[in-house]
Amino acid sequence: MSAHTTESRHAPAGRYVGASVPRREDPRLLTGRGRFVDDIRIPGLLHAQFVRSRVASGVVTSIDLSAVLDVPGVVAAYTAADLDVIGITAVLDRPRTQFVPTEMPILARDRVRFAGEPLAIVIAEDPYAAEDGVEAAAVTYQVHTPVTSAEQALEPGAPLVHDEAADNVLLDVSMFATEGIDEVFAEAPCVVRVRTRTGRQNAVPLETRGAVADWDDRDAQLVVRTCTQVPHQVRTVMARSLRLDERAVRVITPDMGGGFGQKCVVGREEIAVAAAALRLRRPVKWIEDRKDALTASFLAREQRYDARAAFDRDGRILALDADIVCDMGAYSCYPFTAAVEPLMASAEMPGVYRVPAYRVRGRAVTTNKAPSAPYRGVSRPQYVMVMERLFERAARELKVDAVELRRRNLITEFPYSGVNNITYDAGSYLDSLNLCEQVLKDEGWYDLKAAAAAGGRHVGIGYSCFNERTGYGSGAFAQRKMSVVPGFDMTEARMDTTGSVTITTGTLSHGQSHETTLAQIAADELKLDISKIKIVQGDTDRVIYGWGTFASRSVVVGGSAVRLAAVKLAEKLRMLAAGLLDTTPDDVELDDGRVRRRDDPGRGLGYAELADIAYLKAHLVPKDLEPGLSVTATFDVFTDGTFGNATHGAVVELHKGTGRVEILRYVCVEDCGVAINPMVVEGQCRGGIAQGIAGALFEQVTYDEQGEPSATGFLDYKVPTASEIPDVAIHHLETPSALTESGAKGVGEGGTIGAPAAVLNAVNDALAPTGVELNDTPITPETVQRALEQAS
Amino acid sequence: MTDRQLITLRVNGEPYELVIEPRRTLADTLRQDLGLTGTHLGCEHGICGACTVLVDGAPARACLMFAVQAEDRDIRTVESLADGDELSDLQRAFSAHHALQCGFCTPGFLMLAEGFLAERPEATREEIRELVSSNLCRCTGYQPIVDAVEDCARRRQASRREHDRAACGEAERSGHAAGA
Structure with missing residues (x-):
């Protein structure tokens, strides 16, 4: 696999961060000794x-x-x-x-x-x-009579799902409404509109x-x-x-066995x-x-958008106006509420583009369906799809190449203060697009597409550009006006008498490999072999407090708390050693499991020796220090977090006769800052992309008029298999985060965010000669087949 | 419903005597009666394949089989793959290729591949991909699983060739010796 890495300010200094350390979770899970x-x-x-x-x-x-x-x-x-x-x-x-x-x-x-x-x-x-x-x-x-669609819910006189919600609306917010936006639309030389529906999905953790x-x-x-x-x-x-x-x-x-938000x-x-x-x-x-x-568990993603974008003659976006309705089902989920999807979409829709004027209305509608919970990406797969469709539409209207149109509008100066009151930290929006396009060109997909078209085949290429806010801290959730405000994380790091370290985290790995990646972070700070570090999670009696794992927060918030705790433990070791080595803490350093004098590296004490004194010979502990080797640290984010970004490129072929959408090539150029463990990052990307493709092409829960769900098993709810999910080529860029202790940004959701837009754009590119445009997901074989028949 | 039957099962080479309801699935029997919880249940209707075990060497859905049907058959579960703490080559390949994340589907994929590679040692990548499409994984995007199974197959092929060459050389040497 080819890789492309830019110069890093946070060049990995330690032995572990930046390395594809084998997962410490694997042996028990591979042998059937995991405990679910x-x-x-x-x-x-x-x-x-x-x-x-x-x-x-x-x-x-x-x-x-x-x-x-x-x-x-x-x-x-x-x-x-x-x-x-x-x-x-x-x-x-x-x-x-x-x-x-x-x-x-x-x-x-x-x-x-x-x-x-x-x-x-x-x-x-x-x-x-x-x-x-x-x-x-x-x-x-x-x-x-049940309410089985958002349209029905919003009709005057519709039956009420909750008596207290008089119009079946649980959230209704209008935001930003930049002054003069109507004039901008009235006067713009190019206004495009996209109306989209996305299917109700189930996150389907296999457990x-x-x-x-x-x-x-x-x-x-x-x-x-x-x-x-x-x-x-x-x-x-x-x-x-x-x-x-x-x-x-x-x-x-x-x-x-997986969660993905559910x-x-x-x-x-x-x-x-x-x-x-x-x-x-x-x-x-x-x-x-x-x-x-x-x-009967939690579902997600059933949304409809009516969005307009105005462009000038040079293809620069002037304004964005969106009406977003999310069908949240029967109940509000704790702690996020039914507002989680419309608020996410409303706040973040402008994404990676310089949008000078913005107006949005976001609504959460309640219906007689199983309730919704956050699902990997939360609204971003949907609004990114809408944004990317708007750009494709505008490119067609303006007769500009769609990739070039994106180039003209991507944010390139950082930090960037958006019209949506969000400040974006540095990312590689333009570089990732350029690289993604270059890869597909170099691999010959543009030539293949041209040859295929000449031969009567329907091959299309589609892109999506997006960012992914990670590290939502108390600040961001308070902005949503949640009464229960998630965000911070607490870690305890404790060294025992043998010099082994137990580190607790409030995050909760369920496939994300934290037992490995968080240990990598701590091992580098403590200059300790990773085998001497054990990460403990998922026990409210052992972990002081934390907000768990969601919203790609774990490495950003939890990882930073772990690093801070490791730094504090290292400080305590230095202070203890300095007292015992007759010098000052500044004059000692950690090195491979011991603390030594800088001026005399031969003089030092191993961690086990120091721990022995800290616990078993407390009378030797310098007077200003407490016995024991235990510290705690917290980390929170009060800014707008840190944004990972990526560009996805998909090449699809539409098969006439079956309506099948075959993905011939999938390229992901991602930037999550410093990758703690590149193997894990790639795993997150691939798995996320598979789930995004699932939403784009396969999965949907529908309900009949009586409100009976259609899918009661995997024969009806079509989770894609290895036959449908293509191999994914991943290329890395690295724009380190200044926010986090490690330079890392979250990467848990990006794959899922980018895939639907890339696939939908590729399908529409393949359909371009037919004049048919598809904007709803999942794109079923029936719709593709109809479109192809219509053309012939 | 409450009628019970005495059956004998042979699992991972060990014999077990059980008194169970005829409606009890092999998966439930393995997990609940024998304590072999490595076999997981993801759907209980034969689609996801998390419960895949080997029955007389062939992959089978343990959720679609009654335990009473497994009498006199040779059952192998994920617990049989490693030798103590020593992972098998297939397990090592899964780890090396990051072919598992949450690990819930993993025992099913391991047993699926174990049975398949025994039968089709020269399988192509496309055949392996088709095999992998028998089961569901929600974390990995499948590519690493295909990579892992393919890698394991190639290594086994190489090791067989090595073994054959050695055996051939041995035969030649002994042939010369006999001729001389």
Whole structure:
């Protein structure tokens, strides 16, 4: 694989940062010795499943669980009335004209708002018996007409999903509205418009959600092992819901089989399971089956845009105006609320382009569908697609090459203060586009496209340029007016008497390789072999506090906290050693597991010797130092974060007869600043691109008029396989971040953000001779086939 | 429903006697009754392949098979691949190519490839890609999995050629010796 790396200001000085260190997670996962939630067995363990609503909207008129209790093996069955727990309400501190808070009960009380909503929990000695029990439940409903689309939700007189949201709108914000924007549009020589719809998707972590809850009498604590990206936030909600002191809840996340955002919100089922365990005083396990995961967990991405852009004769963008409606389903997710998609899109839509005037209206609409949660990229796959379509449209109108048009509009001077009140730190927007185009030219794809066209084949090339804000700290989330403000991270670094170091992180790796990458950061600071460092995560009793893993925050925020803690521990080692070596801390240095005098490198003390003194011979510790070797550090971001960027280029061929879109080549030129571990960065890019392609071409949850979801299994919800996902060539640029301690920027979401736009543009490029333009995703074989037939 | 049967299973070379319901899947039996939790369940309807194990050497979905159907068959799970802490060549290739992230689908892909390479040692990259398309992975984008399986296949081929050459040389030498 060819690579292109620019000169780095933060040239890796250490041995580990910048190297593709083998993953420390791998051996246990490769041998079947990982421990996922469903692998946990506790003596006396019971198994839970949920009775779920069969109707999308209505009132439960009766729920009879007597037959459930007669099923052999069933131990208990509870309704909302039996459990009496407090529901989940996610709030923004905005006026009711902008945001309407709604409650998601743990179990539906009487009103049901989507097909699949949990009504009762059945607990049995055996998972099979629990399912038998669920089938024995008798529920009757007064069925209401469901709201199954955003259009329907917004119609006057539409049925209401929540009585308190009088027009089915949970968020309605109009932002920026640059003065004179209407005049700009009126006078501009070129105005283009794009209307887009994107399909409702499921993030599909291959491990479904699940939890094991158990009351521990000795610790007077409810111990909940659950696959969540945000253990501390689950603890907070669970304690409130169950009316427990927060210290009486311990949330542990074992190995986790993916999340992609679906697990970064608090689920009602994990709380119901905990409530059941508390009542029964026995351990209870719930493992979501795939049908429930597809129909009743958290979905995402169903959005529609009506966007206009004005350009001058030279192809410079003058203004952007967008109306964004996000179908957030039945409930607001905690802590982000149903506003997460429209607020992300509204705030960030101008992206990598110099947009001088901007107006946006963003709405979150509630419907009778499974609720939405953040999903990898959150709205950015959608608005990037819209922006890139606007540029393609304008290029066609202005008869300018679309890549050239982008070049004229990309931000090139940094820091750049955008019309959307965001300051963008340095990136390689132009370089990444130029390199991506060059690669596709050098590889001969433009020649192939021309030859293919001459031969009657439909080959197209498409690009997308985008950035990815990473390191949303308390500042950025407070701007959204979240009442629960995520952002900071805390780390403890502790050295034991053998000189080994345990480092806790509030982030939560579930595939992202933090056990490796965070250890790389710490090992370089501590000048210590990486094998002597263990990263601990996912336990609210062991990790002081943190906000988990989402929004590409882990290396930026968590990684910086780890580095700061390592620096502090190194300082403490220097102070201790200086006292013992009769010199000052400034006159000693760390070197390969020991602290030595600068003026006399032969005189030094190994970490184990220092730790031995710090703990076991505390009388020798210099008087101004505390015994022990433990430090904590926090990191937060109050600025606008740090922006990774990339350009993606896709070459597709459309197959007449089947309507298949075949991706012939996919090139990604990414810039995430200093790559802590290039192998991991490439893995994040490839996996993200696969998910972006999935959204562009394959995956969609649809609902019929009764609000019944179409996809209940993987035969209907088409997760792409190795036959559909192409090999991806990745090229690296490096614009280090000045914000982070390591120079790194986040890279978790970029692949997913860029892929839909690149694929859609390539498809439209291939369709150009037909005059048909597609703007909705997923692009199905049917639409492609129709377009090709229309042309012939 | 509560009728139970006594069955004998042979898993990773070890015999097990079990009393189970006939409706119990092989996957549940492996995981819950034998404690072999390396076999994962991603869909329970035969699509994702996370539960792939070897039955008489051939990859099979353990979620689509009842344990009672596995009697007198030779079952192999992911737990059989490594030799203590020593990873197999296939496992090492997965790690070297970053063919796993969350690791949930990994045991299924490993067993799929293990069974396939035993049957088709000379497989081409395209055949390997087709094989890999049997299972779902949500993290890697598949390319690293294809790379890993291909790398493992090539190394095994090279090692077989090496072995054949050595054996050939040995035969020639002994042939000369016999002729002399």
